[in-house]
Amino acid sequence: MSKITPCLWYESEAEEAANFYVSLVPDSRILHVQRNPVDAPGGKAGTVLLVEFILGGGRFTALNGGMKFEYTHAISLQIDCKDQAEVDHLWDGLSAGGSTEQCGWLKDRYGVSWQIVPSMLAKLLSDPDPARSQRVMTEMLSQIKPDIAALEAAHRG
The missing domain is CATH 3.10.180.10 (2,3-Dihydroxybiphenyl 1,2-Dioxygenase, domain 1)
Structure with missing residues (x-):
């Protein structure tokens, strides 16, 4: 293969x-x-x-x-993070000397695009209750660096 x-x-x-x-x-x-x-x-x-x-x-x-x-967002490297400590570590390290953007996106010092994504985000966004998933999406769109506690709070309402 x-x-x-x-x-x-x-x-x-x-x-x-x-x-x-x-x-x-x-x-x-x-x-x-x-x-x-x-x-x-x-x-x-x-x-x-x-x-x-x-x-x-x-x-x-x-x-x-x-x-x-120049790299573009047309391709990026996505990292699945198990908790806020991992989000913080990777965000701080990869964004140093680079730039940050909305919804967990950043460009590192070499211009490579990354997505820092909490593991639990997909589950929260796919909640069958549309009000819950909409609150999570609204919260995510307001964030730069992912904040798991705020996403979970939005989910709970």
């Missing part, structure tokens, strides 16, 4: 970014650093070409492509 590995493009910060991500996300580690065997668009011979790493249990590649490209 084919495996899908997301490849994140960087101008020259692939190793720095991969190390940053694995330092924040549990179940993460660097697998391999491949260096350029010759001068290439991504760098001189001997510089980092790509980094293979595990992030939250999934395999990723970070590539130094030599040119700067």
Whole structure:
């Protein structure tokens, strides 16, 4: 069966970014650093070409492509967080040097889009009582960083 590995493009910060991500996300580690065997668009011979790493249990590649490209929200990395402590840790770490947006979205210092999502949110939003799910959605839309206690309070009414 084919495996899908997301490849994140960087101008020259692939190793720095991969190390940053694995330092924040549990179940993460660097697998391999491949260096350029010759001068290439991504760098001189001997510089980092790509980094293979595990992030939250999934395999990723970070590539130094030599040119700067902007990421968009058309693709983002979503992290399912079990509690507020995990939300806070990942939010604070990933948003440092980046920017924050509505509903748990942020861009890290490298421009990669992330969604920090409390695990319980899907359950609250799918409540069969439309009044409850509407209150949760309204609360979520008012938040920047997810606040689990406020979402649960909105659910209770």
